[in-house]
Amino acid sequence: MALQKKTKKMYIEHVSESSVMKLWRKVVLLRAGNKCEYPNCTVHFTQLHPHHYYSRKNKSVKYDPMCGISLCHIHHTNGNEAAHLDPDFKEKWLASGKRPKGWLEELTKRKNQIVKDNDEYRAYWKGILQEEIKKLCEDE
Secondary structure (H helix, E strand, O other): OOOEEEOOOOEEEOOOHHHHHHHHHHHHHHHOOOOOOOOOOOOOOOOEEEEEOOOOOOOOOOOOHHHEEEEEHHHHHHOOOOOOOOOOHHHHHHHOOOOOOOHHHHHHHHHOOOOOOOHHHHHHHHHHHHHHHHHHHHHO
């Protein structure tokens, strides 16, 4: 049973960061059709990694699936064009048209919000992500 924190009007269930990140990962990979989203990737690995377009240290987009990109391990951390190694990664990826027009502007607006990463915030994202998973699984 999860610990609860008392607030003025209600109890808030403890929601761990790792549990929300697991849901975030699932949404990012499902949305990408369980494929690497790097332009013209021909790598056929079953192990995919979710990557944050903006660092997950930025709390306002940490759990937002809009900030997620599905990458194979080569394009995430290991190859010359890897997100964590190639300084031009974002530019190349954006040029591929993997996201609709206006996506970056909307994500940047969200990134610039100030939020507190607490149980209430994680519970909010947990609900959104669970609904998104349900929707994505129905669409398959």
